[in-house]
Amino acid sequence: MLVDFEIIKRAQAGEAPAFNEIVLAYRKRTLGTIARLISRPEDVEDVAQEVFLRLYFSLDQLRTAEVFEPWLYRLTVNAAYDYLRKHRRRMESRMSDLSEQQVVLADAMAGGRVDHDARQRKQISEAVDAMLSAVSEADRILLTLKEVEGLSLKELEKIYRVKENALKVRLFRARQRVLKAFGEAGKLPSAKGAAKADMEV
Amino acid sequence: MNWTNRGDDDAVLDALFRAYREACPDADVSANFMPELWRRIEERQRSVFFLGRWARALVTGAAVLSLAMAAYLYIPHGRSSVFSVESYVEALAAGHAQDTPDLPPSVDEL
Numbered sequence: 001m002l003v004d005f006e007i008i009k010r011a012q013a014g015e016a017p018a019f020n021e022i023v024l025a026y027r028k029r030t031l032g033t034i035a036r037l038i039s040r041p042e043d044v045e046d047v048a049q050e051v052f053l054r055l056y057f058s059l060d061q062l063r064t065a066e067v068f069e070p071w072l073y074r075l076t077v078n079a080a081y082d083y084l085r086k087h088r089r090r091m092e093s094r095m096s097d098l099s100e101q102q103v104v105l106a107d108a109m110a111g112g113r114v115d116h117d118a119r120q121r122k123q124i125s126e127a128v129d130a131m132l133s134a135v136s137e138a139d140r141i142l143l144t145l146k147e148v149e150g151l152s153l154k155e156l157e158k159i160y161r162v163k164e165n166a167l168k169v170r171l172f173r174a175r176q177r178v179l180k181a182f183g184e185a186g187k188l189p190s191a192k193g194a195a196k197a198d199m200e201v
Numbered sequence: 202m203n204w205t206n207r208g209d210d211d212a213v214l215d216a217l218f219r220a221y222r223e224a225c226p227d228a229d230v231s232a233n234f235m236p237e238l239w240r241r242i243e244e245r246q247r248s249v250f251f252l253g254r255w256a257r258a259l260v261t262g263a264a265v266l267s268l269a270m271a272a273y274l275y276i277p278h279g280r281s282s283v284f285s286v287e288s289y290v291e292a293l294a295a296g297h298a299q300d301t302p303d304l305p306p307s308v309d310e311l
Contacts, residue, residue, distance in 0.1 A: 023235065023238065027229075027230050028229055032226065032227030032228060045237075048230070049237060049238045053238065053241050053245060056242050120224075121223075122224075124221060124224045127217075128224075147214075147215070148218050148221055148222045175211070175214060178214065179211075183210070
């Protein structure tokens, strides 16, 4: 936990400075998660504010310290999900939007052959964003939390409130759907480069 | 890493996700983040407050209207009203008298 439960209790009692402290402690992490979930830098702060707004008005429901972080993640996921659903049409940058150049770059990135300068970061981000746009918002969020955010199955269990086995199945299916969509478009970067990157890790 | 045990596609996906994670590091917020957050909190509090007031006013209005209607129905009115006819049969008779067509006289009467 980034803050003491005592601070959360004070925030529950309506102390604005305590709530500010919670926001200050978690805003960077929350913004990063949202940025990776929605891939729209211009809207990240707006969604983050919605998360903390929901936190403020539901804080009194929190009973124990250990559920705070999964709960904040849950609020983040819900706000990101709402955003993605609302902007579905705008987000529908289908597989055709993934230019050959992006695929080549993603391939090179997976192989660790390029430097992470700003332009390339943007391009790899767009490539993965286009890849995740091929699946549902729920799949996108689950995959991002597990594969990009690096959350464990135990943590996901608390966020989604489902059993680990059910999560494994959902993750497996989500991965299959991404691979299928990417494979059907014939744009999956070569395994060679990715394998090389894995070996280096 | 045991990437060789998995499909090549899975390995590509893992590598891409890792590259994506590196490409999108945690970013800090703008200076306007906290003031804007508090503005939204206060705005929501205000709207909740006004909604509560409207709801209370609506409930009060509905209660007053119900009482007024109950009082109107309870207080007896003059006999001119159709509701004041003493029985259903009387009401029917009264209505029938008005609705009876003017029949021509029968042959016997002529």
